[in-house]
Amino acid sequence: MADRSFFHALETLELVCRLGSMHKAAARLNVSPPAITRAIRLLEDDVGAALMDRSTKPARPTEAGERLARATRNGLALIEDTIADIRAENSSNDRHVTLACTIGMATYWLMPRLPDFYAKHPSITVNVQAPPLDRPVLSRGIDIALRYGTGDWQEGETIKLFDERICPVGRPDVIERALKEGGLSEAWLIDVRSTAQHWLGWSDYLRASGETFKPEGEVFDNYIQAVQATLDGRGLMLGWKSITSEHVSDGTFASWPGGDKDFGTAYFISSSKTGAMKEAARSFVAWAVDVAREH
Numbered sequence: 001m002a003d004r005s006f007f008h009a010l011e012t013l014e015l016v017c018r019l020g021s022m023h024k025a026a027a028r029l030n031v032s033p034p035a036i037t038r039a040i041r042l043l044e045d046d047v048g049a050a051l052m053d054r055s056t057k058p059a060r061p062t063e064a065g066e067r068l069a070r071a072t073r074n075g076l077a078l079i080e081d082t083i084a085d086i087r088a089e090n091s092s093n094d095r096h097v098t099l100a101c102t103i104g105m106a107t108y109w110l111m112p113r114l115p116d117f118y119a120k121h122p123s124i125t126v127n128v129q130a131p132p133l134d135r136p137v138l139s140r141g142i143d144i145a146l147r148y149g150t151g152d153w154q155e156g157e158t159i160k161l162f163d164e165r166i167c168p169v170g171r172p173d174v175i176e177r178a179l180k181e182g183g184l185s186e187a188w189l190i191d192v193r194s195t196a197q198h199w200l201g202w203s204d205y206l207r208a209s210g211e212t213f214k215p216e217g218e219v220f221d222n223y224i225q226a227v228q229a230t231l232d233g234r235g236l237m238l239g240w241k242s243i244t245s246e247h248v249s250d251g252t253f254a255s256w257p258g259g260d261k262d263f264g265t266a267y268f269i270s271s272s273k274t275g276a277m278k279e280a281a282r283s284f285v286a287w288a289v290d291v292a293r294e295h
Contacts (some may be wrong), residue, residue, distance in 0.1 A: 009079040009168045021058055050064065095123050096124070098129065100130070101147075104227075104240070105243075106130055107224055108223075109242040112246070116287075144275050145269070146161070146267060156271055159289055160267075161243075164241055164263075165262050166238050166241075168184065169230065173233070175256060184213075185213045189216065191215065191219045192223055205238055205261065217235050227243065230253070231247075269290075
């Protein structure tokens with residue numbers, strides 16, 4: 001069998017197995033049912049085994065037919081993925097950058113600064129994705145990830161942007177009232193927790209501060225909700241440099257006196273293999289590093 005006919009027959013068998021009927025496969029390919037039958041018989045002659053059980057009506061794939069169809073399906077998927085990778089690796093002139101980061105990082109650090117990037121690189125578009133588990137990774141299709149941690153990731157090229165520091169923050173009047181009433185142990189504490197939590201919470205902070213009381217307050221699953229609750233004056237939250245520094249600078253929030261702590265963590269920017277090859281992604285990384293150093 002010629003190579004082209006062989007691969008056509010493999011695709012035909014895969015379609016028959018997927019749709020469950022030769023007639024449905026014929027309709028999908030816009031050919032006659034006998035053409036489907038001929039293609040599969042040629043394939044059976046080539047592999048030396050029955051691929052369809054014709055003792056049933058309609059004919060059904062044999063175990064060998066299912067195996068070959070499954071291998072064909074997996075092979076086609078691999079080919080499609082490989083073509084996508086090759087296209088991505090050779091799209092150095094692509095003017096789109098896909099970036100992953102947490103919702104908090106996107107809202108409070110990245111988005112306010114993006115206009116500056118667009119002013120300097122007007123032909124580049126940045127697509128921002130916030131993963132549902134709030135843990136950015138360099139998965140397929142992601143050029144860049146802004147990630148919090150200690151920088152010990154194995155994949156991609158990673159550069160530190162800035163050290164992250166933590167300090168309780170709240171509206172000035174809430175801070176003042178908490179100080180008068182007995183300190184953090186008497187304050188209503190707003191926490192952020194999730195099943196995929198990879199950041200420090202109030203329990204970690206209090207333990208590092210030598211406090212033994214159990215925190216009481218509200219719990220949210222993302223920082224946007226926590227920040228809004230703090231803005232509403234409902235309590236104190238752990239302020240992260242990347243998230244609450246602007247609110248502290250403009251006086252909306254006040255910091256807890258002497259509460260600043262360094263837990264050895266930082267924010268990093270990582271480039272995927274394909275991202276590192278894209279001019280647009282390299283431009284974004286260089287810009288982010290400059291902005292982080294300026295601030």
